[in-house]
Amino acid sequence: MTTTANKRHREVKEPHWIEWATGVISALVVVATIAWVAYEAWTYADMQPEFSIAITERRQTEGGYRIAFDIANKATATAAAVTVRGEILDGGNIVEDADVTFDYVPAESKSSGAILFSQDPGAREVRVRAVGFIEP
Amino acid sequence: MNGVRAERGDGASESRSFLIGLGRGAAGAMLFGIPMLMTMELWQLGFYIERWRLFLLLIVNIPLLILLAHRIGFERTSTVAEACRDATIAYGLGIVISAAVLIMLGDIKPHMPLSEILGKIAIQSVPASIGALLGRSQLGGQAGKEEDQDDEEEDEEEGAVPDEISTSYSRELFLMAVGALFLNLNVAPTEEIILIAYKMTPSHALVTICVSIAIMHGFVYAVAFKGTHEISEETPWWHAFFRFTLPGYMVAMLISLYVLWTFGRLDDTGPTQMLMSAIVLSFPGAIGAAAARLIL
Incomplete structure (x- = not known):
């Protein structure tokens, strides 16, 4: 450890062992962070966003019908302005459609949203899909 | 006064x-x-x-x-x-x-x-x-x-009694936390922070970490601002680096995570994206932490 005669600054005094302990822990944390990011950089591939949508709730609301869903992005690239379209299909014909736009769907993350229809789809098929995005 | x-x-x-x-x-x-x-x-x-x-x-x-x-x-x-x-x-x-x-x-x-x-x-x-x-x-x-x-x-x-040393050390870390918190509160709510994190690749993040740490150390020890802490000549530079700069960066990182979490920027986000946002926010945080040591 350091011993110095100069007493004017805190740094030059005999450091308490806690200072070294904190220093070592911090160094480990910082090295771990750098290692993590370095691993990400090493395995980084220029992927395109990939979406999967899961409907989580269908519910009658006042004056309409709400379909809530989660949109997950499995890729390592973030998508911005993701437009999701919901359609009620009756034997292949689109009866009603509604759009919703997400500002961001981050990489390896999910976002939640809902589409509001004016009618109850009932037994008819409901299709929810992402129709477009831009790179942030 | x-x-x-x-x-x-x-x-x-x-x-x-x-x-x-x-x-x-x-x-x-x-x-x-x-x-x-x-x-x-x-x-x-x-x-x-x-x-x-x-x-x-x-x-x-x-x-x-x-x-x-x-x-x-x-x-x-x-x-x-x-x-x-x-x-x-x-x-x-x-x-x-x-x-x-x-x-x-x-x-x-x-x-x-x-x-x-x-x-x-x-x-x-x-x-x-x-x-x-x-x-x-x-x-x-x-x-x-x-x-x-x-x-x-x-x-x-x-x-000064032996206890005093660790007290002033914890105070030093506390001041860094206040400085980091203050600059973080300024920038964390803006959409730019997450947008930058999304635009950055991991290589950019690596550079940002190194630059943040270098700025923190340079601010306090190398560039002679008023209030600059001096290291005596026989103390190797890495002593202060390990005891103050790296803990300071860790404090800035923790404060960044806390502020991002408070503002709901980490919700439903993958761990790598969380880390990226924290690294982006730690950059101003590190500057704030270093400045706090000099000013306060």
């Missing part, structure tokens, strides 16, 4: 110096709070932030202000009770100034629901109250105060 001279004067000059202190606090709240009071995202956060996260932020602010007041008070605080009083005044000033400015800017209107009005004021009062405390110490800069502080520090050094 006027408070020092006041003991010689009568009650009138004492209350006058207190009023001047209040004025400085208000000026500080304004000076440090304005960037946030005029940020759209913070107004929006005022009504959509989860209430228990806001509650936690408001609670965390109390011990932070008390500790800060103990270090740089409204009046020269020596006891915990006085530090509590000063912290209360600063918090109160922060709330009043935030409310006044938000009303003036037309961001608070009578027809708004009460929870929205309260939320907007509450979230702004945190940086404004820190500003009120800092304003008191930083806008005061008379010679009398400077001398006085030097005296105090010398006294401290002379009376």
Whole structure:
């Protein structure tokens, strides 16, 4: 450890062992962070966003019908302005459609949203899909 | 500071110096709070932030202000009770100034629901109250105060007992946390932080980490600002690097994560994206932490 005669600054005094302990822990944390990011950089591939949508709730609301869903992005690239379209299909014909736009769907993350229809789809098929995005 | 001279004067000059202190606090709240009071995202956060996260932020602010007041008070605080009083005044000033400015800017209107009005004021009062405390110490800069502080520090050094070393070390880390928190609160609510994190590749992040740490170390030890900490010649540079700079960066990182979480920027986000946002926010955080060591 350091011993110095100069007493004017805190740094030059005999450091308490806690200072070294904190220093070592911090160094480990910082090295771990750098290692993590370095691993990400090493395995980084220029992927395109990939979406999967899961409907989580269908519910009658006042004056309409709400379909809530989660949109997950499995890729390592973030998508911005993701437009999701919901359609009620009756034997292949689109009866009603509604759009919703997400500002961001981050990489390896999910976002939640809902589409509001004016009618109850009932037994008819409901299709929810992402129709477009831009790179942030 | 006027408070020092006041003991010689009568009650009138004492209350006058207190009023001047209040004025400085208000000026500080304004000076440090304005960037946030005029940020759209913070107004929006005022009504959509989860209430228990806001509650936690408001609670965390109390011990932070008390500790800060103990270090740089409204009046020269020596006891915990006085530090509590000063912290209360600063918090109160922060709330009043935030409310006044938000009303003036037309961001608070009578027809708004009460929870929205309260939320907007509450979230702004945190940086404004820190500003009120800092304003008191930083806008005061008379010679009398400077001398006085030097005296105090010398006294401290002379009376140093082994325990004192770790106390001043924890205080140093605390100051870094305050500096990081302050700059983080400025930039964290904006959409730019997550946008930058999304645009960056891991290689950019690696560079950002290294630059943040280098700036932190350089700010305090290499570039000769006022208040620069010197390392004696026989101490290797890496001693200070390990004992102050790396812990400082870790503190900045933790504060960044806390602030991002408070503002709901980490919800449903993958761990790598969380880390990326934290790295982006730690860059201003590191600068704030380093600056706090020099200024406070």
